[in-house]
Amino acid sequence: MTQVLDLLLLRRLLPSLTFIILCLMLLLLIFRSDRMLPPQKYMMQLSDEPAWVQNQTTGTTVLKGQSAHLIRVKGSKTLLVSAFLEHRTKPRKVLVIAIMFRKEKVSLQCSLRCREQLHVSRASVDIHWDHFGFPYGTADVSCPLPPACQAPTHVAVTSAAIRNPDEADLEFLEVQNQKALTVFPYNFTSCFSTMYNYTNILQLVQTVEMLQLLGVNRIVIYKTNCSNETQRVLDYYTDKGLVEVVPWSLSKYLKVSRRAKPDQDPGDIHYFGQIPALNDCLYRFMYRSKYVALHDPDELILPQTVDSWSQLLPLLEKRHGADRCFNFENNWFPTEFTERPPPPNVLPALGHWHNVFGVNILTHLYREPVKPKPVFNNYKIIANPRSVFVVTVHGVLRSQENCAWVDRKTAHMYHTKARGQNGLKAQQLVYDGRLLSYSGRLTAAVNAVLNETRLLPE
Structure with missing residues (x-):
């Protein structure tokens, strides 16, 4: 009787025992194959498996993002x-x-x-x-x-x-850059460096939408950290194939300064390592983009006689020559001063955007007076990247041809940010309504993004 019970128990346990034996054999096989892998370690610049998305502007399939692995x-x-x-x-x-x-x-x-x-x-x-x-x-x-x-x-x-x-x-x-390509997937690429502790959602969306109106079809952001709401915006644009976020983790290796000079904030390296990030972006898009612009999210280079960079650059190349880099004069638009009352075409947006955190560039239309030249004024550039070897925060250190200064009546930069104590009074500022010529298209585009990202209050 006991032998019969033992036989029945063995029959019941046999499938489980077989499964356990097969699992052990599989683990042994995996272990042996892992031991046979070559010892080389390739740091491949990719933080994980590459993700590809459709760029809705150009219709091309592009990388969702690559990491700068230090x-x-x-x-x-x-x-x-x-x-x-x-x-x-x-x-x-x-x-x-x-x-x-x-x-x-x-x-x-x-x-x-x-x-x-x-x-x-x-x-x-x-x-x-x-x-x-x-x-x-x-x-x-x-x-x-x-x-x-x-x-x-x-x-x-x-x-x-x-x-x-x-x-x-x-x-x-x-x-x-294994091949020196002559046909590029992007016409204009904008490089932002570096994004840290970023919460200025409204201005970020406005800047990205303005850049698209100007003809930009790729934006690269070297990101240290940002708010959850900002990340939602970045994810939205990344999924559309417009934005490429490059994780920038230099603060894990060095004590990064948060300011431009050591006496303002001591550290190992200038401003979160902004300069190496800009040089990386220049080379990363050297054979992927016809032009590369180096500026910040609170800066816009606006043409004065045409509506887009696509129209502007042929004019500049005809005037100064092709294969060049171009310097654009900076103009400060202090956020401490607001347009009162706002222009009629801006009023509808104000009610919708009141609870969206960040600066509304359409309400800051007064700039500081232009200083006599020569004065360094934080200018930024648009360049043919194949003509440039070394860049810095403001301008080019080494290129095949000297950069050409763009006349402010042709185009100049709008820099909208808080200026702090600069000694100027409101009556000394100069009205500049150029941005309003884009306000209708910009307002509709910004509303669409804020709605789709669920950042616009009900």
Whole structure:
């Protein structure tokens, strides 16, 4: 009787035992296959699997976003941002955008990956001269290409003091811009750097919608952090294929300053690492965009005689020559002063936007008087990126041709932000209603976005 019961129990347990044995065999197989993987570590610039979305402006399929994955160089204080194949120099080279401690005396070497082979060469270093006096500055690390490696796919940078680096310990950057394209998916790309503690939702939406009216079809935002409502707006535009958010995590590595100069806020590097982010954006879109604009979310470059950048740039190139960069004069529109009463075509929007956090640029139409030249005034640029080698916050440090100044009667920049104590009184400001020529289309577009993101109160 006992033997019969044991046999029945065994029959009941047999399926479960079989399943357990199969699971153990599968785990063993996974473990063995993992042990057989090659030891190289490729830091591929992608924070996770690439996501592709449809750009509703151009109709093209584009990357939803890429991360700037920072790598610390062993044996040095240097941080690596990104790597690109530089086609314009003779001979060609790999250019690595880096952040370097300016007082450190270090020799670097490059390990270039070509067809499963590694080629090691000595690197040259050029620290950008515009670092605002902070200990760290942006640098170009140049890696010469050996004859047997003219198209490397990855590069690792280490201290030259490390002889014969072990490939298993190297951290590689993907070498971007493999081909010097002549046809570009975007006409105008705007680079914003860097977004931190950002809550100015209304002005962000207004700026993005204005840029689209001007002809921009790609906006790149280097983001440190922002409010949940701002993130909702970024997600909305990202899903549409218009905005690419680049996570910018420099504060994990260095003490970033929140101001432009060390005496205003001491730190390791200027203003959240704005300069290396701008240089990364320039190279990232060198062969993806016909033009690149470097400015902030509270800045708009407005044409005065035509309605869009698409109409403006041919005029500038006819006047100053093609393959150029163009400087646009800055004009401050202090948010401390408001249009009273608002223009009639702005009134309907005010009731809808009253509870949306942020600045309404349509109600700040008085600018500070233009100062006599030559005066530095925080100008910003639009450039053919293939004509530029090094950029900074305001302008270009090195290019194939000198940048041309754009006459303010042709176009200039509208910078709408709080100015604090500047000694000016309301009667000294100058009315400028150019923005109102866009107000009808802008108001409708902003309302649509705020409704779709559920940020417009019922």
